[in-house]
Amino acid sequence: MKRTITNWGNFPSIESDERFFSFDDQLQHLINNSSQVIPRGNGRCYGDASLGKETINTLHYDKVLLFDNIKGIFECQSGLTLDKILEIIVPQGWFLPVTPGTKYITIGGAVGSDVHGKNHHVDGSFSNHILEMELVLSSGLAVCCSFQQHPELFEATCGGMGLTGVITKVKFQLKKIETSYIKQKQIKATNLEEVIKLFDEFKNYTYSVAWIDCLKKGNHFGRSILLLGEHAIKTDLPEKYKGTPLKLPAKKQITFPFNLPSWVLNRVTVKLFNFLYYGKNFRKEINNIVGYEPFFYPLDAILHWNRGYGRKGFVQYQFVLPLEGKQGLIEILQRISDNGLGSFLAVLKVFGKQDSMISFPKEGYTLALDFPVRKGLLEFLDELDGIVLKYGGRLYMSKDARMKPSVLEAGYPRLKEFKEIVHRYNPDGKIRSIQSDRLNLTS
């Protein structure tokens, strides 16, 4: 059925013929009977990676196929979302090896974007934990791949934005936990210099991420709150939690009921938000035990929070700069602060070593920023692209809705190899999105 679809940033939106399937033979039929198509899960990438004239939605293809609770091995169909997986594995003492900041993504999306989490510097990205997966190619043929089997197809599929084929089944290794709680440490940093030092000082923590106030100038430029965490063990828990250490969080959510008018977010309101967020932590350091939801998924507590950016939507801008490109971080934050296009949320994280073909993470600093769509924004982001490239960085395709093909090319040294593999497995470019067309990946 033709309908208007859009991803999490509500920008861009497109008329698409979206089809669902529940069974393997239906998927094959769908692929064989379409002229061009892109797989799509829960629409939680931000830009246009899963948008196309025809889309195959995996959300009904959501069955759990295997859960070995002794070895922690899990296998499911690609349309299953992380929140459902957590409901199954957490009570049995297991956790996702890697999770992004929302639990509402599908496993297919986790692979297609090769998602990273707060533990990247320790555990790498999601693909690191995949034991084996299956995808259906543009020819309709199903192929299994892993680090050992068809390794080139495997590598091009992890972070390959769905262009090698429709990911159908993923088997991956889980992480053992004793409790469903997180031992959290929050430290206030007065400026960027300090938070970067703190990242290094606390690099032994499994989970780390910092929230940055982009609008502060002078001595407080880049003031931040660093969040650190470890899975709590039973002895860490206060008495009241000890009886049920693997308890699932209660489902309480509020919904953002409508699109906020776009003028609501302005320099003053963003400043106020940042003031409150930073100010809520009175002490320099706070140590406490929290459930896994507020720690990993704070924004999931507000359904449709993207409506806060208004009907025009927003663009999320995430880049990574190599460690020696720290100056670039300052330059970019400076430009944002000067320009006042107001990023509501800025999230900083240090990536560990990774050298994948097309996955986003590589060693260095990654910063994610939200910008409401306004006049002049796209030009401004082009300027930022220039700074990112100057310092040897690159952008995350899952967040992207506007980058130029030359920016992608400059950022990803193995892009040519990736394109060749996409071409080998998807020779007539049947699997394509408006993003892949824009970035010359399928055209």
Added chain:
Amino acid sequence: MPTVLLLGATSDIAIAIARAMAIEGNTIQLAARNAKRLEPLCADLEIRYKVKCTIHEFDATDFSSHTTFFEELSIKPDISVCIFGYLGENEIARLNWTEAEKIINSNYTGAVSILNIISNYYAAQHKGTIVGISSVAGERGRQSNYIYGSAKAGFTAYLSGLRNRLFREGVHVVSVQPGFVYTRMTESLTLPPFLTAKPEQVASVVFNAIKKKKNTVYVKWFWKWIMIVIKCIPEFIFKKLKL
């Protein structure tokens, strides 16, 4: 724990009902023509809800196989849910008997055939529950889908008669009349969001109807009133409407 048999277990509504029943710990028997399609769902139910689940081949339109099918179930179900159906296309069915026959057999004849067998078994046991997923389309024939509608009308009447007959035997019969539901069957139609239910909503209505021994239930309360209004329209007006 009770055993629930789902006839036509590959449909979206069936999957939702299977999950709703499995959450409560019921043993699930999945039956469909294409049994291979049921394997992932079977694994899913066993892993998620730690219930026992089995797969059975069942072709609703192969009437002669129905007796054997039921005899071969090693555990006889306490609850049988008849979900299979086929919307088809009225335009085609009007001209092509094969399509018309398929609609009638999938929605009516097949259901009568298997439910006769199951209801006789339940009557002899003096217990059991039968659930039939019919449709609001069966309440008044409309030009756009009267072949499907008439088959569902037959099915609704059958269920009501069955309920009447089995009441004294201690067997309960539930008729479910969903309106529009977002499923594969309706994927190509443009449905009004306000009037359209999700398969999970149908499942929860079915679940409650069994538990509370309801007789006839609608999915989304206003469908009952919509259908009352539609049934009140005098025929001399109704025949002129484009419905």
